[in-house]
Structure formats: C-alpha cells, structure tokens
Amino acid sequence: MDHLTGVFNKFEFEHEVRRLLDAQPREGVCVLLFGIDGLKRINGLYNRLFGDEVIRIVCQKLQTLAPPGGTVFRLDGDEFGIIILNGEEEDYLRIFNSIQHKFHGQQEYNGKKYYCTVSGGYAVYPTDADNYLDLLKCANYSLEHSKLEGKDRITRFSEDILKEKERKLELAELLRESIDVVSRVFHQLSATVESETGTLYGAEALARWRCAKYGNVSPGEFIPLLEQSGLIVPLGSWVLY
Numbered sequence: 001m002d003h004l005t006g007v008f009n010k011f012e013f014e015h016e017v018r019r020l021l022d023a024q025p026r027e028g029v030c031v032l033l034f035g036i037d038g039l040k041r042i043n044g045l046y047n048r049l050f051g052d053e054v055i056r057i058v059c060q061k062l063q064t065l066a067p068p069g070g071t072v073f074r075l076d077g078d079e080f081g082i083i084i085l086n087g088e089e090e091d092y093l094r095i096f097n098s099i100q101h102k103f104h105g106q107q108e109y110n111g112k113k114y115y116c117t118v119s120g121g122y123a124v125y126p127t128d129a130d131n132y133l134d135l136l137k138c139a140n141y142s143l144e145h146s147k148l149e150g151k152d153r154i155t156r157f158s159e160d161i162l163k164e165k166e167r168k169l170e171l172a173e174l175l176r177e178s179i180d181v182v183s184r185v186f187h188q189l190s191a192t193v194e195s196e197t198g199t200l201y202g203a204e205a206l207a208r209w210r211c212a213k214y215g216n217v218s219p220g221e222f223i224p225l226l227e228q229s230g231l232i233v234p235l236g237s238w239v240l241y
Contacts, residue, residue, distance in 0.1 A: 002074040004052055004056055004074070005055065005059040005060075007059060007063070007071075007072050007074050008072075008073045009073065009075075010073065010074070010075040010076060010081075012073060013073035013081050014132065014136075016071075016073075016083060017029070017083060017132050017135065018132045020083070020085070021125060021130075021135075025085065025086075027085055027086030028086060028087065028125060028126070028127065029124065029135075030083070030084040030085075030087050030092060030123070030125075031081060031122060031125075031135050031136060031139045032082040032083070032084060032092060032095070032120060032121075032139070033075070033079060033080070033081050033120065033121050033122065033139045033140060033143045034062065034079065034099070034119070035078055035079045035120075035143055035147065036055065036078035036079075036116055036118060037116055037117040037118060037147065037151040037152060038115065038116045038117065039051055039077075039078045039116065042054055042114050042116060045114070046114070050109070050110075050112065053109055053110075054109070054114060054116060055074075055078055057109060058078075058080075058103075058116070059074060061102050062080055062082070065095065065098050065099050066082055067084065067087075067091070070082045070083070070095075071083065081139075082095075089156070092122055096120045096154040099118055099120070100117070103117050103118050103152075104117070117151060119147050119151045119153060119154070120143065120146060120153070120154035121140070121141070121142025121144070121154065121156075121157070122139055122142060122155075122156060122157065123138035123139040123142060123156075138161075141157065141161050141162060141165050142155040142157045142161060143155070144165070145164075167214075171211070171214070171217065171221070172225050174211055174212070174213065174214075175209070175222060175225055175226060176229070176231060190203065190204050190206070191203050207222075207223065207235070207239065209222050
C-alpha cells in the first residue's frame with residue numbers, strides 16, 4: 001500500500017495488469033494514467049508537505065470518481081493509474097470529464113488556496129500493446145502528450161504519438177553526438193553595424209543543425225531538446241567561442 005494515500009501502489013498496479021494480461025481476456029484492458037498539473041508550483045508556493053496533502057486530496061477525489069470496479073493506484077510522485085476492463089472510448093472520456101469538472105476552480109485546504117488540474121492518457125490492450133511494459137509506455141507517452149499540449153486534457157495513444165516521442169529521443173541522442181563533434185553543428189553569423197560610421201558593434205548567431213538522419217532540423221525543435229538536456233550550455237559556449 002502507498003503510505004501517503006492509502007491506496008495500492010505501483011507494484012500492485014503492475015501485478016494486477018500482468019495478471020489480467022496473462023489471463024488473455026477477450027475484452028480490452030485499458031490502462032488510464034492521471035497526473036497532477038501544477039504540483040511543482042504548489043510546492044514552491046507553500047512547501048512539499050502541503051504538496052503531499054494535495055496529492056492525498058486528489059487521490060481521494062479520483063477514488064470517488066472511478067467507475068465501479070475501477071481501483072485507483074498511486075504510481076510515482078503525482079501520478080495515478082486506473083485499470084478498466086471492457087470499456088469503450090466514451091467510457092474513458094466520461095471518466096475524465098467528471099474528473100476535469102471536479103478540479104475546475106480554485107480549491108482550499110487548511111486556509112490555503114491552491115489551483116491544480118489533472119491530465120490524463122491511456123492505452124488499451126491488445127489494440128495498442130500486447131504486454132505490460134509496452135502498454136504502460138504507451139499510456140505514459142499519452143499522458144506526457146497531454147501535458148505538452150497544454151494540460152487539463154486526456155489523450156488516447158496513437159502511432160503518431162509513438163513516432164513523435166521516438167523522434168525526440170533519437171534527436172536528443174544525435175544532438176549529444178553533435179555537441180561532442182562540433183563539426184556537425186552549423187551556425188549562421190550576421191554582423192550588426194552602425195549605419196553612419198560602419199563600425200561593428202555586435203553580432204547575432206543563429207543556430208542551425210543538419211542531422212545526418214533527419215536532414216535540416218528546425219531550431220524550434222532542437223533548441224527545446226538542448227534546453228531540456230542541458231546541452232544548451234556547451235553549445236552556447238562553443239558558438240560564443
């Protein structure tokens with residue numbers, strides 16, 4: 001059991017999903033994942049103990065909104081899982097809509113006001129994956145997609161999400177290689193000149209990347225990857241040098 005919320009933990013979640021898949025059910029097995037939006041901000045506004053209380057409150061609300069037979073599990077940090085058998089698309093959306101409605105508006109605990117929403121993502125066996133690890137990965141990618149697309153929404157897994165995620169992961173590794181071997185990274189340098197005197201007083205460097213596998217990659221795509229990985233610092237130092 002999870003010591004904070006009192007619900008089953010991620011190990012029991014895994015055990016239950018594996019048990020259901022091993023039984024080779026004819027009906028679909030849906031793994032629904034939920035994550036709290038804005039918990040880091042709440043921790044910063046108050047403290048982590050208050051954030052823990054928010055996790056507990058969210059868990060309680062999820063329990064009241066879960067469908068009959070839908071057990072709530074606490075996974076890692078601010079994430080929760082619900083397993084649904086033999087559900088339909090409208091069932092999953094209905095569950096999320098009720099959750100979304102519950103978390104609209106400012107809330108209060110111990111005289112302190114806070115605001116948070118919940119994002120969701122899900123994948124279904126056997127349509128999306130035929131084993132536990134892949135099913136969980138697909139559901140995680142869907143939840144991540146919801147958060148990247150603005151949060152407070154739910155996403156059903158699709159092949160497009162998988163391709164987008166795999167591309168980002170591969171580009172991040174290729175970027176690391178490119179930073180180590182700087183000849184793979186190109187930049188365009190333009191001078192800033194005083195029009196009246198012709199004096200050079202500045203310059204602008206525009207980063208460009210020609211990837212061996214994907215060709216020219218837009219800065220709008222690779223700059224965020226550099227920032228997320230911390231590689232923006234060595235790249236900036238190299239360009240400045």
